[in-house]
Amino acid sequence: MTDVLMAILVAGFTSGALYALATVGLSLVWGSMGMLNMAHAAMLTLGGYVAFTVITSLGLPVAIGFAGAIVAGALAGAILYFAIVRNLLQNDKSTFEANVMIATVGIGIALENAILLTYGGQPLKQPVSIAGALRLGPLTLPWQNLLIIAVVVVMMVVVSAALGRTRMGRAIRATAQNRDAAQLMGVAVNRVYLQVLMLSGALAGICGVMVSSMTQLSPPLGNDPMLKAFIMCVVAGLGNLPGAIAAALGLALLESFVQYALGARWGFPSLLFVVIAVLIWRPSGLFGHAEIRRM
């Protein structure tokens, strides 16, 4: 019984860590720019495939593969900014929210399809993986899961340090709180947007490598974690980073319990029911507070 429970907990914490990474990437962009990046899933996939190419095809060490995924994600974020976001920001602000969502849906489809055309649809094996497990008495902890949790914790520390301690982080938080005021205080808001998209792209790249190391590389790789990250964002309230992490962990644990008890098929539907129940009780999310917006 304890090893079953342990296995469920390990699986839950691992996927929770992955979801948290995906959710934070989304939430960061939403919180600072009011933009929902539907191309985030494709950026995840991109990171996984870039790491694969660097390590397998070019034969470079794993660390460089990681770096490649980070750089590719950040670049994708930058391209997204220059090609789409910068242009849409010039239009009417009230239409930005919906327009940017539709545009990034288009970019996401195009990117996923470009990956499909380049690498083919057959699943590939992500070389970033460690075999074996850590044995602590009766407990068996696979190294792979420990690696994922460690990487995610490190990334969270890096992100919170970048947001809390650096000049860039202060500019991002100022823009998130009040874009106009930040701009009047001399914050280059456009540069902040570029930085946020690059940061979130880099997070997506790492997340893609980690997700694919648990399963396999395939073009729709990012869609499943993204869909779950979406509803986690809804539960936590978009733009709330600590809330996003807590919701990701809680829902992932719930998911792995349900999957064990009722079968894998009911994992996602049960999450959805919980989310809807939460929203009926608290429409602005568990940790969000009712927003008073000037219409």
Add this chain to the structure above:
Amino acid sequence: MTETRPMSRSSMSRSARTDLAISLMLIAAAIALPFLVDSRYILGQIVLALFYATIASQWNLLFGFSGIFSLAQMAIFAFGGYATAMLCFYFGWNVWAALVPGALGAVLFSLVVGLACLRLTGVYVALLTLAIAQTMYLLIVTDTECFVMVGSVCRQFTGGAVGFARFGDLGTRALLRAQWLVGNYAIIAVLFALTMVFTYAIVKSPIGLAFRALKDNPGYAVARGVNRFQAQLLVFGISAFFTGLAGGFYAAHFQAIGPGVLSMSQLMFIIAIVVVGGVGTFWGPLVGTVVLVLADELMRESGEFRTLGLGLIIALSVVLMPKGLVGRFGDVIDWLGRRRASPDSKPAASSIVQSPTPAGK
């Protein structure tokens, strides 16, 4: 919006006359079409395009006119189709008898979805409806439990990954023999025309104004006594009726329905149609359907680049023409009109100055 107010009477009737002229031309074209088109393939694609246009017009009613960013449109369409197919398959109903119950089932489903989602606003609605649509897809595809045995084959309750087939058709095959496709074309064209007429009536009616007010300025609309939740639930249900009805006809026309209609690419195609045509314009979905189905046919030559091209078309048209083709066309007309009327531009200027006063009416 407000600056057109003072000249509203004359411009309203002019726009109504334009709409009437366009519809009459379209009806004439629709009647002439089967005599002009010989190829079965082309006629089949036109029928498919009419389905897309119907679904897109209803998504436009939701998103373009009422500001509800629902991504459950294909789920509601599929629900109507599945309900019709299952009534015929399990109870042996005639397809024609099952169409309206199927559509009503879709309305019921949409009200449940609406009750869960419409307390939220903006992107939260989009995320939650997307999650619901994906859940429906996953539950259907992974359904493996035997519900009935058909011959020696096990059938799942939802049809599983295969879906339903051979549950009846619209009766045109028995009636028109070789010309059955023309018969189906006529039926679907009438469905599309009725949908457009009802949509027009809704958009121009007082309740349609309430929907638009909620989209343009929710705070002001609510302050004027519009109940946001009720009004949005109502438009959700109305659009679900036509969407579900289209789903039933779709299942009947193809004599099959499967989980494929729930796929992301189908949803994206509908969104692309509305975005390219013009969000919140009455003729936008039709224009978008024509353009995108043509583009799709052209890209069929290049086969594998189809989805890639579609994605780029969506992104580019949002960036380059936020109001779609219809909006761009309107800009061109305005520009021409202003050029012609440049000597006496006084009325236009005074109308803008006057605008704040009657806006509260």
